[in-house]
Amino acid sequence: MVTEIKTYAPLFKKMVTSEKHQKALLGGIERLVGISHPTLIPSVPKILMAFYQADVLEEELIKQWGTHVSKKYVDRDTSKKVRKASEPFLKWLEEAEDSDDDDDD
Incomplete structure (x- = not known):
C-alpha cells in the first residue's frame, strides 16, 4: 500500500486541499485498515x-487525529486499534519536533 x-x-x-479533506482521508484510512483490511x-x-x-497530511492534523478517538468513520474500538497502531509514528513526530526545538538553541 x-x-x-x-x-x-x-x-x-x-x-486533498484542505483540513477537512485531510480529516476525511484519515477517516478513510481508518475504514480501510480497521474494517476492510485489518491485516x-x-x-x-x-x-x-x-x-x-x-x-498530503500535515503534522499538526495527524497529531490531533492521533490523540482523539472518534466514531465518525468507524466504531470506537476500531478507532482505538488504528490510533494505537499509529503510536510509533506519532512518537516519531514528537521526537522530530523536539530535536528541531533543540536545534534552535
Missing part, C-alpha cells in the same frame, strides 16, 4: 509516514 501512496501522491495532493493495521505508521512525506 505504501508504494501505491508514493505512486499516486501527485493525485492525492490535488484532491494492514500494523502498517498504519508506514501509511501515515508515506502521506506525511508526500505532503
